[in-house]
Amino acid sequence: MSDTLRVALVGNPNCGKTSLFNHLTGTRQKVANYAGVTVERKVGHFQLPSGKSVRVLDLPGTYSLQATSPDEEITRDVCQGKIAEEGQQDAFLCVVDATNLKLHLGLVLEMIELGRPILVVLNMMDEARRRGIQINTQKLSQRLGVPVVETVAVRNAGIENLRHALDQEKYSIPQTELSGLTGEHHQKIEVIFKDVVSFVDQEDKRTDFLDKIFLHPVLGLLSLAVMMFVVFQAVFAWAAPFMDGIEEFFAWLGGLLGESIANPLLNSLVVDGIIAGAGSVVVFLPQILILFFFILVLEESGYLPRAAFLLDKLMFKAGLSGRAFIPLLSSFACAVPGIMATRSISDHRDRFTTIMVAPLMTCSARLPVYALLIAAFIPSQTVWGIFNLQGLVLFGLYMAGIVSALCVAFVTKFLQKDKSQHALLLELPSYRIPDIRSVAIGLLDRGKIFLKRVGGIIFALSILLWFLCTFPQAPEDATRAAIDYSFAGMLGHLMQPIFAPLGFNWQICIALIPAMAAREVVVAALGTVYALSGADDDAIAEGLASLISADGSGWSLATGLSLLVWFIYAPHCLATLATVRRETGSWKHVSIMTAYLFGLAYLMSFFTYQIASSIWG
Ligand SMILES: Nc1nc2c(ncn2[C@@H]2O[C@H](COP(=O)(O)OP(=O)(O)OP(=O)(O)O)[C@@H](O)[C@H]2O)c(=O)[nH]1
Numbered sequence: 001m002s003d004t005l006r007v008a009l010v011g012n013p014n015c016g017k018t019s020l021f022n023h024l025t026g027t028r029q030k031v032a033n034y035a036g037v038t039v040e041r042k043v044g045h046f047q048l049p050s051g052k053s054v055r056v057l058d059l060p061g062t063y064s065l066q067a068t069s070p071d072e073e074i075t076r077d078v079c080q081g082k083i084a085e086e087g088q089q090d091a092f093l094c095v096v097d098a099t100n101l102k103l104h105l106g107l108v109l110e111m112i113e114l115g116r117p118i119l120v121v122l123n124m125m126d127e128a129r130r131r132g133i134q135i136n137t138q139k140l141s142q143r144l145g146v147p148v149v150e151t152v153a154v155r156n157a158g159i160e161n162l163r164h165a166l167d168q169e170k171y172s173i174p175q176t177e178l179s180g181l182t183g184e185h186h187q188k189i190e191v192i193f194k195d196v197v198s199f200v201d202q203e204d205k206r207t208d209f210l211d212k213i214f215l216h217p218v219l220g221l222l223s224l225a226v227m228m229f230v231v232f233q234a235v236f237a238w239a240a241p242f243m244d245g246i247e248e249f250f251a252w253l254g255g256l257l258g259e260s261i262a263n264p265l266l267n268s269l270v271v272d273g274i275i276a277g278a279g280s281v282v283v284f285l286p287q288i289l290i291l292f293f294f295i296l297v298l299e300e301s302g303y304l305p306r307a308a309f310l311l312d313k314l315m316f317k318a319g320l321s322g323r324a325f326i327p328l329l330s331s332f333a334c335a336v337p338g339i340m341a342t343r344s345i346s347d348h349r350d351r352f353t354t355i356m357v358a359p360l361m362t363c364s365a366r367l368p369v370y371a372l373l374i375a376a377f378i379p380s381q382t383v384w385g386i387f388n389l390q391g392l393v394l395f396g397l398y399m400a401g402i403v404s405a406l407c408v409a410f411v412t413k414f415l416q417k418d419k420s421q422h423a424l425l426l427e428l429p430s431y432r433i434p435d436i437r438s439v440a441i442g443l444l445d446r447g448k449i450f451l452k453r454v455g456g457i458i459f460a461l462s463i464l465l466w467f468l469c470t471f472p473q474a475p476e477d478a479t480r481a482a483i484d485y486s487f488a489g490m491l492g493h494l495m496q497p498i499f500a501p502l503g504f505n506w507q508i509c510i511a512l513i514p515a516m517a518a519r520e521v522v523v524a525a526l527g528t529v530y531a532l533s534g535a536d537d538d539a540i541a542e543g544l545a546s547l548i549s550a551d552g553s554g555w556s557l558a559t560g561l562s563l564l565v566w567f568i569y570a571p572h573c574l575a576t577l578a579t580v581r582r583e584t585g586s587w588k589h590v591s592i593m594t595a596y597l598f599g600l601a602y603l604m605s606f607f608t609y610q611i612a613s614s615i616w617g
């Protein structure tokens with residue numbers, strides 16, 4: 001046996017495995033209050049009090065070892081020691097939700113039958129106590145024939161006991177007779193349950209009360225609509241002062257560097273390439289953080305599966321299985337984890353449909369693009385007394401993505417031969433007051449991811465674009481702006497006829513090319529292109545939005561709207577396409593997705609431009 005102890009966390013979905021994993025290893029894997037968050041195996045390391053090191057695996061949640069979906073197969077294979085690089089685990093930590101013992105014991109019995117060393121971790125003890133559920137841990141341990149440790153993963157309680165238990169090698173190979181119990185699993189569970197659990201008050205009153213509102217056919221939909229409105233209003237209303245601050249900072253920095261760098265080429269690279277490019281994206285950090293604040297709070301509260309429940313009929317009609325809800329929801333942050341989350345869908349046609357529509361959900365990378373165009377073209381005025389028009393338009397863009405996804409799913413299902421429908425089977429977790437600390441940590445992580453993208457891919461592409469926009473340089477006797485003579489200028493003019501029916505000018509055409517890598521790049525690219533297009537410095541200092549807005553010499557409203565619509569559909573994200581390739585193992589799916597998304601983007605932008613320009617000229 002090697003020095004390192006190998007253990008794996010096994011349990012039903014949403015019982016707190018990842019929370020435990022994070023506390024044991026000091027990492028920050030994603031945790032949320034709904035089933036199916038973890039869909040891959042994750043490795044972490046920590047040390048026991050004696051100094052012995054432990055390698056721990058976090059696994060996707062599963063109701064049984066009879067796997068039906070790709071994520072459950074991972075857990076089954078690790079438990080059965082079938083994954084070569086994982087080998088055999090020295091022990092399994094069977095995590096059980098103390099408030100849901102009857103259901104969760106099923107998997108524990110299956111694990112016991114495997115005959116491998118086990119330690120049962122009775123998690124969510126705080127929740128159980130709050131609801132008056134009393135569990136006799138000692139008796140449970142006797143009945144199961146394995147040690148049981150109580151924990152409250154979110155409060156870091158009981159984790160030390162767990163470490164000590166591992167140190168003392170308390171995990172044991174269970175006695176298969178289960179202290180003399182006979183019969184089917186459910187019969188055994190009944191006996192054990194009656195023996196170890198006593199209730200003072202079994203009901204979760206808070207959850208029952210809230211569900212009367214949130215699951216009510218009318219009140220429920222109404223509260224969902226109110227919640228969404230508040231989120232989109234806040235994104236615009238709360239962010240403004242912070243965005244102004246960041247904008248001023250970059251204008252000041254640009255001025256300072258502009259004056260201090262004498263070499264004209266270097267000056268242009270820094271001011272027009274880097275600051276006008278990458279700097280113009282950083283401005284959107286406050287809006288991203290506000291959006292994620294709401295997403296994180298909703299995720300932790302346990303509300304989200306209720307929304308799935310409310311919208312189930314609609315999704316069902318569109319041919320999406322209820323299981324598609326969580327992957328589609330994750331896609332609002334980013335399509336990459338969304339597409340990975342489809343591993344929890346067992347039917348492969350349902351999974352295919354969900355993967356195909358996931359990029360239509362408005363990911364956070366679109367937010368800077370939408371926010372820029374909305375600020376430039378939509379006046380900030382109040383409608384119906386309370387709503388900010390800009391917030392309403394943003395809401396409309398999100399809805400457009402959702403409605404398009406439902407339509408595409410409907411068509412996909414229609415084209416498939418298999419018309420079978422899979423009803424919603426979704427566990428509704430208890431409501432929980434979000435932990436401020438974990439929301440703050442989540443926000444910090446999100447902010448870091450965003451800034452890393454700005455400092456990484458967006459920064460690099462801004463510099464590349466600056467080169468393409470600067471060389472070859474204009475001749476001495478140039479009559480037009482220098483950028484017209486550059487590679488990028490030539491390319492833009494070459495592409496422009498293709499995009500003219502959509503109302504895109506050559507500057508937009510140039511910006512679309514680097515934006516193939518990631519959507520926010522279009523903002524950076526427009527910043528660089530306009531900074532180099534001979535616009536005067538005062539106008540640049542006022543920000544990109546005022547440069548492109550219809551008031552100045554910018555675009556028409558029709559062009560602005562057309563570009564907004566383009567970004568609802570166009571697949572400007574290499575990471576998504578790479579994930580589809582990895583998850584489906586075929587280039588065919590990638591080609592279908594790319595072709596249909598570009599096709600839709602072109603068509604919808606075309607109609608938007610033609611209709612808008614016939615109305616507003
Ligand atoms: N009150 C309370 N909440 C907990 C406890 N442990 C975890 N949670 C919460 O339970 C929810 C699920 O936690 P996760 O760690 O994501 O659960 P998981 O078992 O990894 O879930 P899957 O990856 O979906 O299988 C989150 O909202 C956690 O904050 C606990 O001991 N007490």
Ligand SMILES: [Mg+2]
Binds near residue numbers: 030
């Ligand atoms: Mg998990």
